[in-house]
Amino acid sequence: MGDHPSKRAAGRIANELTDQIFEPPLRTELLRDEIFCQIIKQLTDNRNRLSEERGWELMWLVTGCFAPSTNLLKEVMHFLGSRRNQIAHDCVQRLQKTLRNGTRKYPPHQVEVEAIQHKTTQILHKVYFPDDSDEAFEVESSTRAKDFCLNIANKLGLKSHEGFSLFVKISDKVISVPEGDFFFDFVRHLIDWIRKARATRDGPTPQFTYQVFFMKKLWTNLIPGKDMNADLIFHYHQELPKLLRGYHKCSREEAVRLAALIYRVKFGEDKTGLVNLVKMLRELIPADLTKAQSPDDWKRGILSQYNADAGMTQDNAKIEFLKVIYLWPTFGSAFFEVKQTTDSSYPEILLIAINKNGVNLIHPQTKDILATHPFTKISNWSSGNTYFHMTIGNLLRGSKLLCETSLGYKMDDLLTSYISLMLTNMNKPPGGRR
Structure with missing residues (x-):
């Protein structure tokens, strides 16, 4: 609050002091009342305008972090209600929300501290x-x-x-x-x-x-065309990169159809870019298929399909794109390239696709699905900085899949989220991870 001289004001990040104030009471409930009492004490009859302003900034931050005990709540509310400034009114509302939503785990974020320091209570x-x-x-x-x-x-x-x-x-x-x-x-x-x-x-x-x-994140209950806004803002733009990276098993005919739709999404009815189609193939064709035929053959096929779609809007082209890949078993997947050494019948480098059907093991070259493990058959999983491990079937007699990957945290999170959603939809309380 500026009442005590500080040697290190310059260069200090906004939440350095607030961390020192809020970390102990967030760990120890008994200290929370103490913080409220100290701030109220320093706001009472404070004749230093700058000190008082900073005191209200602290009160605003504390009311968004934790509430006082039931014994002190009435006194705190009375104090806030007796003050005629706008921040006191905001503090009452913040305290009511904190009582409703619960106590924070961490001190205020730098964004929150800087917001109130700049006299804005809207972040x-x-x-x-x-x-x-x-x-x-x-x-x-x-x-x-x-x-x-x-x-x-x-x-x-x-x-x-x-x-x-x-x-x-x-x-x-x-x-x-x-x-x-x-x-x-x-x-x-x-x-x-x-x-x-x-x-x-x-x-x-x-x-x-x-x-x-x-x-x-979780691609369940999704039918292209059912929610246009979701299709246009999210589904199309999230699925397009996966197609172009060559993660799906896609025929040449499907690739031509999809390329014509991708071009239409980019340019609509503008045909001026068609002369440069060969140079654009990387933006239109899955990476693993570009050499499947000559660039001129790709161009001929795409032109023919593009002309056949004449009159289609760019938005409808996005929906049609989704309708094609929706039929594939890998639609809506998160893909991970991993190294596995547990099963000699699988390639050492494996493509894993996690989607609503479960965990799919895919051959990285042929894109054939080698196995699909439904979520109901996965009994255990764990991850670290360099690995992802999963047990399929019984914990004692089940098979294990051990993968080397730096994205284990993402695989772990997806698996946890899909299983949690599955259990919620079965009207059972979601169980904790084993």
Whole structure:
């Protein structure tokens, strides 16, 4: 609050002092009343305007983190209600939300601290979408990921938010936010975790920026054309890169059909780019099929199909694209290239596709599905920085799949999320991981 001289004001990050104030009471419930009492004491008859302003900033932050005990709540509410400034009114509302939604796990995020320091109690957060658009959404200290997802889905006019998730991209990782977590808690935890992992012994503490994405995560109950907004913003743009990387088993005829649709999505009825079609093949044809025939043969086939679709809108081309790949057993998959050594009948480098049908093991060259393990048959799984392990069938007599991969955390998270959703839909409380 500025009442005590500080030697290190310059260069200090916004939440360095608030961490010192809020970390102990978040760990020890008895200290929470003490924090409220100290702030109220310093806000009473404080004749220093700057000190008082900072005191209200602290009160605003604390009311979004935790509530006082039942014994003290009435006194805190009385104090806040007796003050005539706008922040006191905001604090009452924040405290009511905290009582409803529960206590945070981590101290305020830097974004929250900087917001109140700049005299704004509304925090707008930019969210990016797969179609390269973005939009700002209001996020509160008490906003959980599920509420955030619902808010975005409503604003975008999606028919359902089931299967959608927030993802935080930080450094070289993209991590899904668990729907029950407070949004700012998760981001705070993630940054702290990566900072500790990357910290140099004597160097400066690295600063990390992050981006928030909203994407389809679990591809269940999805029929192309049923939810146009979801198809146009998410499904098409998320499925296109997987096709072009050559992860699906795709015939030449299907590749030609899809390439004509991809071109139409990009350019509509504008035919001027067709002369450069051969140079664009990488953006139109799956990587594993480009050499299946000559560039001129590809061009002839794509031109013919494009002309046959004359009059189709760019939006309808996206839907038609989805309708073709929807019929494939690998539609809506998250793909992982892993190295396995447990089963000599499988190739050492294996493509794993996790989708609504379960965990699919795919031959990386032929794209044939070698095995599909439904979620009901998977009894155990674990992951680390370099591996993903899974047990199929009985824990004692079941078979194991041991994979080397740096994306084990993503496989683990997807498997957990699909199984949790499956159990929820069976009207059973989702069980914890074994």
